[in-house]
Amino acid sequence: MEELIPIIKKALEQVDVVLGWAQSPAAGVAVPAFFHTPAEADAAVFDSTCAHNLAVYLPRLADKKVGIVAKGCDARSIAQLIAEGAVKRSGVFVIGASCPGMIDVKKAWRCFGFGKQVCDAAGKVAMEGKTVAREEILLWKCRGCRDPEPVICDVTVGEASSEAPAPPAEPAGIRKRFAAMTVAERRQFWQDQFSRCIRCYACREACPLCVCRDVCTIQAHEPGWAGAAVDSPQSWMAQLIRVNHLAGRCTGCEECERACPVGIPLMLLLEEQNDVVEELFGYRAGGEAKPPFLTFDIKNDTWDEER
Amino acid sequence: MSTVPRKGIKATKPLVPEPATIIDVIVETPSIRSFRLVFDDPGIMKEFSFAPGQIGLMGIPGVGESTFAISSPPSRRDYIQFSVMKTGFVTSAIHELKAGDAVALRAPLGCGFPVDNWKGKNILIAGGGIGMAPLRSLLLYILDHRHQFGDISVFYGARTPADLCFVGDRAHWEEREDIAFIATIDSGQPGWDGRTGVLPRVMEAGRPPAENTVAVICGPPVMIGYALAALARLGFAEGQIFTTLERKMKCGIGLCGRCNVGSKYVCTDGPVFSLADLGNEI
Amino acid sequence: MRFIPEENITALLLRLSENATVWAPQVVRDTVNTVLFAPWREGAEIETGLYSALPVKGLVLPATERLFSFRYHRAGEREKIEIEVDELRERAAVFAARACDAKALVTLDALFLDGSGRSYNDQHYRARRGALTVITLACTSCDSACFCSSFEDGAAATAGSDLIFYPVSGGFLAEAVSATGRELAALDLFQESNLEKPPLAETAKVELARLGQRLLDKFDDIDFWRRTAEGCLSCGYCSYACPACHCFNIFDEMESDRAGGRYRCWDACMFYAYTLESSGHNPRPEAAHRYRNRLAHKFSYFPLNRGEFLCTGCGRCIRGCPAGRDVRDVIKALGAG
Ligand SMILES: Cc1cc2nc3c(=O)[nH]c(=O)nc-3n(C[C@H](O)[C@H](O)[C@H](O)COP(=O)(O)OP(=O)(O)OC[C@H]3O[C@@H](n4cnc5c(N)ncnc54)[C@H](O)[C@@H]3O)c2cc1C
Ligand code: SF4
Ligand code: SF4
Ligand code: SF4
Ligand code: SF4
Ligand code: FES
Numbered sequence: 001m002e003e004l005i006p007i008i009k010k011a012l013e014q015v016d017v018v019l020g021w022a023q024s025p026a027a028g029v030a031v032p033a034f035f036h037t038p039a040e041a042d043a044a045v046f047d048s049t050c051a052h053n054l055a056v057y058l059p060r061l062a063d064k065k066v067g068i069v070a071k072g073c074d075a076r077s078i079a080q081l082i083a084e085g086a087v088k089r090s091g092v093f094v095i096g097a098s099c100p101g102m103i104d105v106k107k108a109w110r111c112f113g114f115g116k117q118v119c120d121a122a123g124k125v126a127m128e129g130k131t132v133a134r135e136e137i138l139l140w141k142c143r144g145c146r147d148p149e150p151v152i153c154d155v156t157v158g159e160a161s162s163e164a165p166a167p168p169a170e171p172a173g174i175r176k177r178f179a180a181m182t183v184a185e186r187r188q189f190w191q192d193q194f195s196r197c198i199r200c201y202a203c204r205e206a207c208p209l210c211v212c213r214d215v216c217t218i219q220a221h222e223p224g225w226a227g228a229a230v231d232s233p234q235s236w237m238a239q240l241i242r243v244n245h246l247a248g249r250c251t252g253c254e255e256c257e258r259a260c261p262v263g264i265p266l267m268l269l270l271e272e273q274n275d276v277v278e279e280l281f282g283y284r285a286g287g288e289a290k291p292p293f294l295t296f297d298i299k300n301d302t303w304d305e306e307r
Numbered sequence: 308m309s310t311v312p313r314k315g316i317k318a319t320k321p322l323v324p325e326p327a328t329i330i331d332v333i334v335e336t337p338s339i340r341s342f343r344l345v346f347d348d349p350g351i352m353k354e355f356s357f358a359p360g361q362i363g364l365m366g367i368p369g370v371g372e373s374t375f376a377i378s379s380p381p382s383r384r385d386y387i388q389f390s391v392m393k394t395g396f397v398t399s400a401i402h403e404l405k406a407g408d409a410v411a412l413r414a415p416l417g418c419g420f421p422v423d424n425w426k427g428k429n430i431l432i433a434g435g436g437i438g439m440a441p442l443r444s445l446l447l448y449i450l451d452h453r454h455q456f457g458d459i460s461v462f463y464g465a466r467t468p469a470d471l472c473f474v475g476d477r478a479h480w481e482e483r484e485d486i487a488f489i490a491t492i493d494s495g496q497p498g499w500d501g502r503t504g505v506l507p508r509v510m511e512a513g514r515p516p517a518e519n520t521v522a523v524i525c526g527p528p529v530m531i532g533y534a535l536a537a538l539a540r541l542g543f544a545e546g547q548i549f550t551t552l553e554r555k556m557k558c559g560i561g562l563c564g565r566c567n568v569g570s571k572y573v574c575t576d577g578p579v580f581s582l583a584d585l586g587n588e589i
Numbered sequence: 590m591r592f593i594p595e596e597n598i599t600a601l602l603l604r605l606s607e608n609a610t611v612w613a614p615q616v617v618r619d620t621v622n623t624v625l626f627a628p629w630r631e632g633a634e635i636e637t638g639l640y641s642a643l644p645v646k647g648l649v650l651p652a653t654e655r656l657f658s659f660r661y662h663r664a665g666e667r668e669k670i671e672i673e674v675d676e677l678r679e680r681a682a683v684f685a686a687r688a689c690d691a692k693a694l695v696t697l698d699a700l701f702l703d704g705s706g707r708s709y710n711d712q713h714y715r716a717r718r719g720a721l722t723v724i725t726l727a728c729t730s731c732d733s734a735c736f737c738s739s740f741e742d743g744a745a746a747t748a749g750s751d752l753i754f755y756p757v758s759g760g761f762l763a764e765a766v767s768a769t770g771r772e773l774a775a776l777d778l779f780q781e782s783n784l785e786k787p788p789l790a791e792t793a794k795v796e797l798a799r800l801g802q803r804l805l806d807k808f809d810d811i812d813f814w815r816r817t818a819e820g821c822l823s824c825g826y827c828s829y830a831c832p833a834c835h836c837f838n839i840f841d842e843m844e845s846d847r848a849g850g851r852y853r854c855w856d857a858c859m860f861y862a863y864t865l866e867s868s869g870h871n872p873r874p875e876a877a878h879r880y881r882n883r884l885a886h887k888f889s890y891f892p893l894n895r896g897e898f899l900c901t902g903c904g905r906c907i908r909g910c911p912a913g914r915d916v917r918d919v920i921k922a923l924g925a926g
Contacts, residue, residue: 024913024915026733026734026793026907026915026917027733027734027907027913027915028733029913030913031820031912031913031914031915032820032912032913033820034816034819034820052911052912052913056822057820104621106908106909107621107622109732109908137621174619193619196617196625198643198652198825198829198855199652199825199854199855200824200825200826200829200857201824201825201860202822202824202825202826202911204824205822205823205824205911206822206824206911206912213823213861214823214861214862219862227840227842228653228838228840228852228854229653229840229842229852229854230652230653230854230855231653255911258911259822259824259826259911261623261642261643261826261829261830261909262617262620262623262625262642262643263617263619263620263621263623263642265619320674320712321709321710321711321712322656322657322711322712322713322839322853323656323657323672323674323712324672325672326669326670326671326672328667328669347669347670366841368659368661368670368672368841368849368851369659369661369841369842369843369849370841371839371840371841372839394867394868395867396867398867407666407667407668408668409661409667409668409669409670410670411659411670411672528870553866554864554866554872555863555864555865555866557837557838557839557856558837558839558853560708560709560711561700561703561707561708561709562700562701562708562709562711562835562837563836563837563838563839563853563856564835564836564837564856564858564886565836565856565858565863565864567882567886567890569885569890570889570890570893570894572707572708575706575707575708575709576707
């Protein structure tokens with residue numbers, strides 16, 4: 001995607017920094033990069049390994065004017081941050097990139113070895129030798145992607161893909177399997193999953209909508225909702241707090257699950273909740289509509305139906 | 308670093324506190340209370356010894372523990388005193404405690420003031436707010452060994468008269484002829500006929516001679532900053548200035564990581580440092 | 590040298606299981622190749638090709654560990670506290686550790702078993718460490734995140750291991766490093782062999798000469814650290830995954846009205862709250878300050894205090910960082926030795 005570099009350079013005339021990706025020589029994949037000068041922008045790339053949602057950096061850079069290269073899903077996070085008032089529309093310059101679908105490079109590495117070139121020049125996934133279905137390492141969200149074209153942007157780059165997104169399905173079919181479980185089985189399932197959690201909070205830090213971060217209630221001494229112990233019930237409770245705080249806010253970008261070093265299927269919780277929110281409020285986060293929870297009037301205990 | 312021999316807690320189980328009981332609570336100021344306590348095991352109480360400036364981790368099992376300077380002098384054999392300012396979770400719980408209540412204590416930890424190296428020297432002590440706690444221990448130690456030291460001058464500052472601790476001690480220190488004691492409050496208040504002015508300025512105005520003098524300062528970071536500048540103007544060299552540093556602490560034994568200032572750990576290398584020890588790491 | 594045929598490995602692990610829990614790297618069910626050290630049971634498949642997401646340090650410094658239990662009771666008029674330290678009864682053995690993980694145990698020993706007063710000899714660590722047997726599988730291949738060859742001995746490091754296995758055709762050559770290792774290698778499951786040791790992995794190298802000083806030279810250049818830490822999300826993964834990081838927090842938990850426990854759990858200098866004081870003052874308020882501390886502790890302070898790097902080049906912090914940060918880039922940016 002050569003057009004990207006001049007677009008970033010142009011954007012740098014009006015912003016302080018552009019968030020994008022550059023190739024990491026060691027990792028053989030794209031990693032987040034901060035372009036401050038046109039010369040730095042020469043390193044910009046965009047391919048199937050640009051899975052990171054760079055919107056996560058926007059609230060941290062709220063005092064700057066920031067350009068950001070955004071995929072369709074990233075743009076939904078930006079729209080949500082703007083709708084919630086965490087980011088000012090005038091403070092961001094969105095370079096919308098049409099997205100070919102992203103692979104989870106950590107999963108790819110676990111299949112092929114870290115640093116194996118997982119992308120060819122054309123930006124298509126190429127993994128000779130071993131046989132791993134692309135679907136298996138494609139991000140869950142990319143299968144049945146809702147809007148590959150950015151909902152919010154100031155300039156676009158790349159041709160909209162003529163191919164329809166891969167049909168929704170999921171690795172290991174966890175969601176389907178989960179739906180068929182009894183309550184007791186579900187409890188056991190999550191207990192097993194969270195027995196691995198190490199409370200590193202990578203899920204929270206990688207989530208663009210987890211804006212409290214340093215003052216997150218999960219780690220607060222008081223009221224002490226979740227204990228600090230790294231054991232299954234406490235870690236599960238901690239995660240449920242995070243999930244609940246994302247009700248009506250999670251845009252389904254899958255960053256928490258991608259960040260989790262021990263492979264806990266966090267999206268199973270969040271997607272379930274996103275569906276419930278849609279059912280109850282007819283709302284899916286990431287559009288320009290006002291989030292339902294922001295229209296709640298605590299004094300009158302009512303919803304603003306006008307929303 | 309301090310050359311006082313380290314007098315540590317039982318080295319075999321450094322994270323496990325000893326049960327102790329509060330025998331007295333003194334309300335010093337609206338936000339500071341002093342707690343006197345004794346170990347439940349009389350054997351430990353009898354053996355207990357420390358150097359002024361050393362610290363203890365006092366806690367309430369089930370709530371947590373926090374770091375405090377020992378504010379009683381080593382010569383006090385019948386109790387150990389901590390003066391606690393109410394600031395957060397654990398200190399608020401400690402403020403609820405009464406005589407007879409149970410606590411758990413890990414002490415003494417850290418390095419105290421190198422008093423053995425100060426024999427024959429003049430001592431200048433400057434304490435601000437709760438920073439006076441370790442200095443009370445030091446001053447009482449010096450008064451216990453008065454003949455070993457030269458001139459002693461003490462400056463103690465707080466925001467208002469109500470924020471000055473150690474009422475009983477102060478009256479005594481003011482009366483003594485063999486030390487110069489000055490208490491000061493930040494700005495004039497009705498009913499206060501003592502000195503006013505922020506501590507570093509009052510200290511500098513006293514023009515203490517730098518020669519053969521050791522200056523010991525404890526207090527909030529802002530006060531320390533100004534006091535250091537004042538001491539520099541008075542001609543004090545880095546090796547003559549001692550202070551105690553404060554960093555968040557958890558283990559107190561050099562393992563949990565967080566209290567480092569550069570390569571030094573406040574809990575084991577400090578909390579007492581000479582400015583020369585710290586170099587540019589402060 | 591001693592040799593153990595591949596088919597005897599199960600028997601060896603069963604033998605070890607008789608008086609210890611055996612931990613071996615295994616792919617976690619329902620995940621795409623997430624590898625963790627987990628208790629081994631007969632029939633479980635051991636994964637030695639892929640890197641585990643977490644090191645073996647959890648066996649000596651668990652993510653959460655009870656330091657002691659306490660109980661309040663009435664003694665006449667007064668409330669008293671009774672404190673009891675649980676005794677560690679279980680032994681552990683780890684199979685197929687990597688040399689970099691085993692070596693990091695010795696780095697941790699330098700701190701936790703010191704007892705000079707600059708740090709204290711930690712009874713809980715000591716108990717777990719004493720009850721641990723380490724069987725290392727030497728690496729004959731590596732990935733591009735590995736950089737152990739930058740350090741002394743590289744992939745050939747033997748420190749921290751009791752017994753080292755070298756893969757050869759049909760099984761493993763076994764080199765005993767400790768008395769425990771010699772005892773194991775003397776078992777009838779092993780035989781004598783004159784096979785040659787295989788060549789070990791040569792990993793990426795970074796220039797470590799004068800690194801501590803180079804770092805301190807740049808210490809006050811906060812803009813350098815701001816640029817360096819730019820993408821860092823301030824999560825705890827790189828510390829938790831590091832075999833040498835050892836920071837912990839301490840907290841209390843009531844387990845009934847009158848009794849509870851004091852615990853310690855992993856903590857990381859990348860977190861804001863790690864140094865946050867109750868006054869609201871934080872000596873390391875920005876990610877840049879914290880990133881700088883992480884690097885400085887590993888490559889300047891710890892070497893200064895303990896004579897060793899607080900890093901063995903395992904590469905986990907590179908492989909698993911959600912933001913794709915690479916410590917080696919920082920080391921390079923600090924300039925030549
Ligand atoms: C060497 C040293 C000597 C001290 N001497 C005294 C003294 O004599 N009198 C006094 O009132 N205070 C003293 N302090 C400060 C005192 O330790 C803190 O005010 C206290 O820990 C706050 O605890 P908290 O639970 O109420 O606050 P919270 O904000 O609820 O803190 C939670 C936990 O964080 C840790 N923590 C937070 N702030 C600090 C801090 N500033 N220093 C160390 N640990 C912290 C503690 O483990 C505490 O339990 C000293 C601190 C140090 C480092
Ligand atoms: S990223 Fe995973 S391991 Fe880390 S806190 Fe979140 S759920 Fe737990
Ligand atoms: S793992 Fe990466 S993002 Fe997380 S704290 Fe470490 S360097 Fe920062
Ligand atoms: S700093 Fe990184 S490479 Fe070094 S030992 Fe720790 S996790 Fe491994
Ligand atoms: S680098 Fe940070 S987390 Fe690791 S041991 Fe040092 S202070 Fe602790
Ligand atoms: S308080 Fe734990 S290292 Fe100092």
